[in-house]
Each structure stands twice: as C-alpha cells, then as structure tokens.
Amino acid sequence: MKKGGSIPDEFAHSILSAQRASMMLGVELIEFEEGSASLALKMRDELQQQHQFIHGGILAYLADCALSFAAGSVLGDCITVEFKINYLRPAKGEGRLLARGKVLGHGRTTATVRAEIFVEREDGARELCAAAQGTLQRV
Amino acid sequence: MKKGGSIPDEFAHSILSAQRASMMLGVELIEFEEGSASLALKMRDELQQQHQFIHGGILAYLADCALSFAAGSVLGDCITVEFKINYLRPAKGEGRLLARGKVLGHGRTTATVRAEIFVEREDGARELCAAAQGTLQRV
C-alpha cells in the first residue's frame, strides 16, 4: 500500500477492520494518501443482482467507502453526510471492483469528495462502472 | 404482504430471490403496490461500521432496493440509473431498517422515485434515518 499523509495508514486500516460490514463483504484498502484513497472488492456471485451483475447497492457501498476513506485522509474519523452515484455500465464477469475517492476540497470539519468505481480485470484493464460525489463530516 | 398492482407480487418476490446479494444481506420485501414498495432488513452487528452504527453503505443498498422495487411496480424489471442519499441520523440499536420507495412520476421506460429509510423498533416506533431520490430505467 502507498504511504499516507498526516493521517497514518494504520489509522485507516484500523477503521476498516472495525467495520464489520466491510469485513463481511471483503472490502480491502489499497491506497491511502493525503486527499485520496482506493478500496477493492473481489467480484463474486453472492454480490450479484437478478441479471448476474454486481448489485448497484454493493457499488454504492463501495462508493461510500471510497468517499469516506478519501475524506478520512484529511479529516480523520468521519461519517457520510450525503452522496450520489451514477451507474455507467454493469459490473460483471471476473475481476475486482476498484473504487478511488479524491477530495475536491475541504475545511476543518467537512470535505467534498468524488469517487470512481471501476471493474478491473486480471490483466489490469479497467472500465468505469459508476461515479459518485458527496459530503463527509468529521466525527 | 399487501396486494400489488398490475405487476404481480410474485414477480417482485422472484426478482428479490434472484438477487444473491439481497439474500446474503437478508433483505425482505414487505409491501409491493402500484407506485410503491417497502423492504426491511434486520439490524445486526455484521452490518455495522466502526461506531456500531449500521454502515451507510448498507443504508444505501437498502435505499437502492426501495427505489428499484417501487419503480419495478410500474416499469417491471428495471435497473438504477442514479440516486442520491442523505443521512439524517445514525441507525443503531435493536430493531429493523424499513425502506419505503414511492414513485413521483414515470413514463414508459423511466421513473423518478423517492425513498425513506427508517429504524423501526419492536414497539413499532419509527425514526427517519435516511432519504433517497433517484432515476430507474426499464431493462
């Protein structure tokens, strides 16, 4: 994992480990830098909806993680105030979901963040599946 | 469960049953009427984030279900184009999450839908935890 900013990587890992829902789903922290964070989730059958695509709610879950860990890199422990997500194409087949959050701007207590969720194949090829934007607040 | 409109309840139940992610999480269909749908999810430890609140991503998942089943009651099988969610208070303690989607308007292929997510206690008391709004499209 890449090195973080003033908020240490260990902090981010401890938050993720304390999220029982993220552990159950299998969310992994890939990158945690000042102003951005990336998380991954292996695609598997039990994350699907009725068309064998990854359920939009799972993509929303991962978007929320990417937004909040990116915000957390500048705010520390924080919660999501709101976000929106647009779905661009179905996430299906083999590979993993890769969600990258990036802080657009922040003050002392809140941050505005964007995230993109990609399907990443074994060979490293990526396709954009969803895009999110939201507001996070320091706890 | 209350009776549905022109799209039969059986259809809605078969869609939900075919969503492996919803089955894994334990999402239940409570109501399916023309223009609205309600779904429930029992709150439990493995759905929590680091403050022992239900993870915002789980609330987003359930919001997506409420939006898409409400839309499905007028469109039939459909997918989420986009939605946004605002978090009003943490979902914590004992009870279940209750998400109700309501169609604001629709054409032949798309619907605009709102949803509210409540925490519902054993005694039936409800508190609004999150509110969502989005666009759904017939498959």
Added chain:
Amino acid sequence: MKKGGSIPDEFAHSILSAQRASMMLGVELIEFEEGSASLALKMRDELQQQHQFIHGGILAYLADCALSFAAGSVLGDCITVEFKINYLRPAKGEGRLLARGKVLGHGRTTATVRAEIFVEREDGARELCAAAQGTLQRV
C-alpha cells in the same frame, strides 16, 4: 402569506429582498412556516431554453430557494451545502412555477430538505415538474 414559526416572516422577506438575483428573476415568497416554505415565479419567455420550456437551470434556481427558505425557517440565515434535482416533465405554457420546500430533519446547524416544483395554471391545476433534495447549513 401564511404565518411563520419562531423565525418571523419579516426575516424571510428581508432575505429574499436582499437577493438581487431573486429580485431580478422575480421570485416571490408565498409561504413561510416552521419547517416549510413556498416560493413562486411567473413563467415568461425570457426564462426559456431552446424548446420554449423553462430552462432547467431556472427550475434549479427555484429549487435552491425553496430548499434554503424551508431550512431557514428552522435554522435562520443559511446557505446551501449541496442539492440534487430530478426533472419529471417540461415546464411550459402559461402560469407560474410553485416550489415548496419541506424540512425532513435538522440539527442545530444543518437541515435535510426536500422540494417539489410544480407548474400551476390560472385555474389552480398543478403538475409536478421537478423534485429536489439537499443539505443546508446555518451561516
């Protein structure tokens, strides 16, 4: 105009009057109660886009007003943190736009608010044209 709550009507009127953009566009305050507010804007040619519908940006402007005045009824002077708007049908023909904001929940400094924008005809008939949801913050 209907009577307001703890925040007086006079306050709301003075805010609107101090908004030069709202005065230029012709926005009127119709109702200001604790937890809700309604504003109106007469439809006219100079608010149109290329299809002779009222420009979506004008509907967004009015939605922002409805959200912020509804929030203002519980928070006092406030600014918009974020909002989203869904367009349901074109606003066209004769009549006025009527936007009603309603507070879903609020704390001491922020409020979550929804708004609906209707076209209202001379005979009082109303059609829903757009729906908005957002976050407002006390200044």
Added chain:
Amino acid sequence: MKKGGSIPDEFAHSILSAQRASMMLGVELIEFEEGSASLALKMRDELQQQHQFIHGGILAYLADCALSFAAGSVLGDCITVEFKINYLRPAKGEGRLLARGKVLGHGRTTATVRAEIFVEREDGARELCAAAQGTLQRV
C-alpha cells in the same frame, strides 16, 4: 473558441442563442469539443444573494449549462434528466464564473457528465467553487 468534434460549434452556439434565459443572464460558450464544453458568466451584483456571493441557484444554472453542452457534444440536442451540485466556497468579488463539463460516459441516448465551476480572476487565477454530476438525454 476551440474546435468541436462531430457536432459543430455552430450547432452549440445556435442552441445557446436560442436559450432566452441564458442570453438574459449573459452565459457565453467558451469551448465546445467532443466530450467537453466550457461556459462563462461574468460576476455582477445582480447575480448575488444576501451575502453578496453569487446566488447558489446561478451556479446551479451554469452547472446545468456545462453539463448539457458537454453532453450535447456527443448526443446533439439534449435535456437534463437530473443533476446534483456541491458548493465548495462562495463565489464573490471581481471576475467571471467558468464552468467546464466533461462526459464520463455515454450511450446513444444518454450521457453521464461532471462539471466544475470556478471563479476566474482577471489574472487567470482560478478557485473551485462548485462541482456537479448528472444525467443528460438526447431529445
């Protein structure tokens, strides 16, 4: 103005000129390329709210323009289905608003687009004031 893609610049200019609301407000088309578009609006007193900042509704208007012209560069004539906007800092002082829309992805009839709205000073310095994301549809 920079050269456009398969949709000619003339088309974009004719659309903007046919938007009476955009003409009234003074919106200018700065750039129109395949997949992106930039528009500008000179800041002036009559676009302000009660704190002498540019009204959030005006920023939303300009965001809608940036989203729809960017989408228009790949779809042709189109309308906004929905969008959301986050406000990062007040737009105030001298200069102009610069809104740049960029297509994230599109099919034959719809596009997902992001926009950023900057305050641009006389010396070319820019500050990000708002960020938007939305869905556009070909007419």
